[in-house]
Amino acid sequence: MSETGALRIGDVARLVGTTPRTIRYYEEIGLLPEATARPSGQHRSYSEAEVERLREVMRLKSLLGVSLEELKTLLSAEEARAVVRAQLRRDDVHPERRRALLTEALGHIDRQLELVEHRAGELAKLEQELSETRKRVRGKLRELDKAPAEAFTTT
Amino acid sequence: MSETGALRIGDVARLVGTTPRTIRYYEEIGLLPEATARPSGQHRSYSEAEVERLREVMRLKSLLGVSLEELKTLLSAEEARAVVRAQLRRDDVHPERRRALLTEALGHIDRQLELVEHRAGELAKLEQELSETRKRVRGKLRELDKAPAEAFTTT
DNA sequence: CCTTCACCTTACGTTCACGTAAAGTTTGAG
DNA sequence: CTCAAACTTTACGTGAACGTAAGGTGAAGG
Numbered sequence: 097m098s099e100t101g102a103l104r105i106g107d108v109a110r111l112v113g114t115t116p117r118t119i120r121y122y123e124e125i126g127l128l129p130e131a132t133a134r135p136s137g138q139h140r141s142y143s144e145a146e147v148e149r150l151r152e153v154m155r156l157k158s159l160l161g162v163s164l165e166e167l168k169t170l171l172s173a174e175e176a177r178a179v180v181r182a183q184l185r186r187d188d189v190h191p192e193r194r195r196a197l198l199t200e201a202l203g204h205i206d207r208q209l210e211l212v213e214h215r216a217g218e219l220a221k222l223e224q225e226l227s228e229t230r231k232r233v234r235g236k237l238r239e240l241d242k243a244p245a246e247a248f249t250t251t
Numbered sequence: 252m253s254e255t256g257a258l259r260i261g262d263v264a265r266l267v268g269t270t271p272r273t274i275r276y277y278e279e280i281g282l283l284p285e286a287t288a289r290p291s292g293q294h295r296s297y298s299e300a301e302v303e304r305l306r307e308v309m310r311l312k313s314l315l316g317v318s319l320e321e322l323k324t325l326l327s328a329e330e331a332r333a334v335v336r337a338q339l340r341r342d343d344v345h346p347e348r349r350r351a352l353l354t355e356a357l358g359h360i361d362r363q364l365e366l367v368e369h370r371a372g373e374l375a376k377l378e379q380e381l382s383e384t385r386k387r388v389r390g391k392l393r394e395l396d397k398a399p400a401e402a403f404t405t406t
Numbered sequence: 407c408c409t410t411c412a413c414c415t416t417a418c419g420t421t422c423a424c425g426t427a428a429a430g431t432t433t434g435a436g
Numbered sequence: 437c438t439c440a441a442a443c444t445t446t447a448c449g450t451g452a453a454c455g456t457a458a459g460g461t462g463a464a465g466g
Contacts, residue, residue: 104433106442116443121424137431139443159314159374164423184391191395198392204387212381218375219314223367230360236339237353240346259463261412271413276454292461294413318452 103142112151119150127153127168160211170211175205258297267306274305282308282323315366325366328359 115152122128123140128150132247146237157167183189189197260271277283278295283305286295312322335352344352352358 104443117424117426120444125423137444139432155373155377158316159370159377161313190355195392195395198388198395202388202392204383205326205381207389209378209385212374212378215314216371216378218310219367219371219374222310222314223364223371226360226364226367230357230364230407233353233357233360237350240350240353270455272454275414280453292414294462303426320452321460 103144103147105140105142108142108147108150111147112154114150122150122153122164123147125164125168127164153229160215170208177201177204198244258299258302260295260297263297263305265303266302267309269305277305277308277319280319280323281321282326315370325363327365332356332359346405 103111103121107117109116119128123130128146134140145183153171156162156170160167160170162170180201183197184194200218258266260274264271264274274283280287283301289295289306293298308322308326311325312319315322315325317325338352339349
């Protein structure tokens with residue numbers, strides 16, 4: 097009954113808007129990390145951070161429209177970045193190593209950015225096309241307003 | 252061997268980057284119109300316009316990430332708009348009717364726009380977050396460049 | 407007319423992403 | 437300690453979106 101760290105799978109599911117089954121499935125295929133050393137049979141426990149992670153997973157899934165397998169690849173990049181961040185927090189790393197880590201992280205980010213930018217671009221294009229069409233239709237409607245002359249005979 | 256109007260399903264599939272099976276499937280579930288009165292067994296024939304239509308279908312499917320069933324609904328709106336356009340081209344329609352048609356079309360467009368705008372917004376947000384992260388990483392890299400003092404001892 | 411693709415229909419198979427049911431166990435409240 | 441609720445694993449089921457195989461035409465070149 098504390099305020100953090102005592103979430104069970106049902107709570108998490110409700111929090112992020114999915115089902116326990118889905119969460120277990122994601123864990124099963126390696127999309128979510130299996131909580132290390134949980135005696136088989138014991139309940140899963142989630143921290144707020146893990147909930148956030150799941151939210152991010154679902155967000156990316158929805159926005160990028162990729163398979164869970166592809167998503168796993170993308171997220172392994174995130175994982176790698178997390179490791180990098182952890183290593184960087186220690187400041188006893190050699191600048192050379194530090195540079196390598198940062199460069200690696202940058203690579204991961206760039207790959208994701210490329211994907212996202214492409215999709216965002218396509219969607220923006222579609223949005224603009226729709227807006228364009230909308231404008232034309234609204235224009236025609238205004239035309240009807242301005243010139244209500246002619247035949248007012250309704251049938 | 253004319254230059255237009257004589258496309259067969261294999262050609263179309265290659266043109267849009269899919270398979271004949273998928274095209275037939277889309278026709279089967281009503282996502283694509285069944286060419287009226289084709290004696291069963293006879294080859295399907297496609298016009299350039301129908302290819303364009305299919306391209307649009309696939310584009311929307313990819314960008315909106317909706318089920319084919321939902322997509323069918325969205326496209327029925329497109330269908331309705333096509334009908335509207337056809338009716339509007341005849342200029343013997345009463346202004347009252349004309350207004351109704353245009354308003355209906357506007358409704359369809361707005362529903363699509365809402366969906367697209369929402370997704371586009373979310374994606375843009377994600378893109379910006381990634382860019383932000385990228386900037387921070389690049390910043391740290393530049394820091395390494397500016398201050399290459401300290402230990403140059405490799406290992 | 408013949409051949410040879412590419413196509414036709416029918417129907418069963420497959421993968422992904424979970425849903426659902428069964429039988430037993432763990433937790434937290436009382 | 438008790439007991440209901442929520443969880444556990446295992447396993448089979450399901451809907452969507454096609455893939456694939458079989459057996460049989462249609463079409464276009466020679």
